[in-house]
Amino acid sequence: MYLRYAHMFLMEKKVVLITGCSSGIGLGLAVLLASDTCQRFKVYATMRDLSKKERLLECVRNCHVDTFEILQMDVTDQHSVLATIEKIKEQRVDVLVCNAGVGLMGPLECHTYETMKNIFDVNLFGTISTIQAFLPGMKQRKTGRIIISSSVGGLQGIPFNDVYCASKFAVEGLCESLAIVLQHFNIHVSLIECGPVSTNFMNNLHTWDPSDGCLQCVDSDTRSLYAQYLQHCKTIFQDVAQDTDEILQMYLEAIEAPLPSLRYFTTQFFMPLTKLKLSCAGGSEYVQAMHKFVFSGTKTEEHQ
Ligand SMILES: NC(=O)c1ccc[n+]([C@@H]2O[C@H](COP(=O)([O-])OP(=O)(O)OC[C@H]3O[C@@H](n4cnc5c(N)ncnc54)[C@H](OP(=O)(O)O)[C@@H]3O)[C@@H](O)[C@H]2O)c1
Structure with missing residues (x-):
């Protein structure tokens, strides 16, 4: 009986x-990692x-104290990021989840510079900044995982x-490039494509309601397209939105797989459009298909 549970205490978290x-x-x-029955993880949950x-404290109420700690960290504040490193008792992070x-959301003309800058x-x-802070330690130890939402x-x-897509495209470029060099250090980068x-x-x-004053500066065609988009968005969320629990399995896979993938897709729903984009390098086919999908409710061939 004792032997059965001994590994929980001997194994380094x-x-x-x-x-x-x-x-x-x-x-x-x-919550998922902190409540692991074998207590394999020590989670630093930052906010x-x-x-x-x-809310988080309530969810981890029954977890073992050794498996969980909350730390303050604002990813836009480099001092806050660097201060966090000092607070990690184990002086190492094996898995970094950014x-x-x-x-x-909204017509481009509506966004202020400050709002767009905040997204980036x-x-x-x-x-x-977060990767920069934890990467030297991982490189030194020649092991680590970086997982990105x-x-x-x-x-x-x-x-x-x-603007949101532009920021996430940039994250994709960042991680794909990093992953190539980090192979040398046994550090795996995984992007979770939600x-x-x-x-x-x-x-x-940050979004705008079509009745919002700010949209008055936008032409009526764009306003009407945006209203259509919001309707489409509502339908998509109703039809295909996933529960958090469902997608967390992908994070777990990226943490546990011996050789994790660069990309994990949480849903197959957008795959036909993704494949279309990748297979038709000119790009116009994707633009047409996405336009039809959103504004005329026409699904791509694979979706039908
Ligand atoms: N939900 C979706 O449909 C969806 C789809 C695709 C991708 N994603 C991605 O998944 C990730 C998590 O989103 P979610 O769905 O869980 O949304 P969420 O509930 O709004 O969570 C976003 C988290 O980011 C935090 N945050 C914002 N600014 C921050 C900052 N400067 N420093 C530290 N934390 C900050 C928020 O903290 P505060 O409470 O303080 O604002 C919040 O904890 C995001 O990267 C998002 O782009 C989500």
Whole structure:
């Protein structure tokens, strides 16, 4: 009986640090790993605003104290990122999950420079700063995993998500490039390509209502297309949004697989469009198909 459980205490825990754990995917992943029955993980769940920690604390109420800690970390603040490293008791992070992210939706003309810059500050530069901070330790130890909450919007353009997609495309380029060199250091980079997930993401994103005053500066055709897009978005979320629990299995796979993939797709739903984009290098076929899909409700051949 004692022998059966002995390995739990003898085995060194994998130290996992996750950004953006106040809600959604980050919170779910922190809870999943902290409540692992074999206590294989020590989770550092970070969030920028510790006043939001109650929900997470409630979810991990029954977890062992050794498996879990909450730390403050704002990915846009380099001091906060560097200060976090000092607080890691084990002085190492085996698995870094860059999950913090924000969305932005609406006609491009509506976005202020500050709003767009914030999207890049969190989604791209926040990811870069976090990786930069933890990479030297991983390189020194010649082992590590970096897992990124990316998006289908990091692989293909989505109407009225121009700036969000631009930030996630940049993250894809960053990680694909890094992955090549990091092979030498036995460090694996994995991008989790999420489609719509039932989190607060849609409520938290910066968006504009078609009746909003800001949209008055936009021409009526764009306003009407945006209204159509919002309707499409609502339908897509209703029809294909995944539960957080469902997609967390992909994160677990990226953490546990002996040789993790660069990309994990949480849903097959957008695959026909992704494949179309990749197979027709000119790009026009993708633009036409996406336009039809969103604005005339026409599915691609594979979707039908
Ligand atoms: N849900 C989806 O449909 C979907 C689809 C594709 C990809 N994703 C990606 O999945 C990731 C997680 O999103 P989610 O769905 O879980 O949405 P969410 O519930 O809104 O979570 C986003 C998290 O990021 C945090 N965050 C924002 N700015 C931050 C900063 N400067 N420093 C540290 N943390 C910050 C938020 O903290 P606060 O509470 O303090 O704002 C929150 O904890 C994002 O990268 C998103 O792009 C989501």
